[in-house]
Amino acid sequence: MSKWIEVVELNKIPVLGSRLIKTRDMDIAVFRGSDDQVFAIRDACPHKGGPLSQGIMHGTSVTCPLHNWKIDLTSGNALAPDNGCSNVFPVKVEGGKVYLQLVIEEAPA
Ligand code: FES
Numbered sequence: 001m002s003k004w005i006e007v008v009e010l011n012k013i014p015v016l017g018s019r020l021i022k023t024r025d026m027d028i029a030v031f032r033g034s035d036d037q038v039f040a041i042r043d044a045c046p047h048k049g050g051p052l053s054q055g056i057m058h059g060t061s062v063t064c065p066l067h068n069w070k071i072d073l074t075s076g077n078a079l080a081p082d083n084g085c086s087n088v089f090p091v092k093v094e095g096g097k098v099y100l101q102l103v104i105e106e107a108p109a
Contacts (some may be wrong), residue, residue: 029053046084
């Protein structure tokens with residue numbers, strides 16, 4: 001089952017920056033664009049796992065801090081000529097708060 005989870009206030013994310021959200025399964029980088037659009041992507045570059053949360057955001061992409069691959073934050077795909085994909089997650093802003101849609105395991109009965 002998937003559920004919207006409140007993860008951070010929008011104003012706690014710097015414009016053109018990110019906040020790292022730690023979940024049980026992985027770290028997720030939530031980016032804030034210049035127009036307050038938000039993006040959520042697994043904090044692992046498709047090249048060699050670099051921390052995308054520490055990359056430079058430009059438009060709707062981020063440049064990985066390790067070897068400068070550019071990753072499209074809307075799809076998770078590396079931009080040409082590179083090739084690879086990182087997971088992206090549904091994300092929304094409501095009432096100044098950022099929500100991530102995550103898969104939640106049901107607690108055993
Ligand atoms: S690990 Fe991201 S470009 Fe190499």
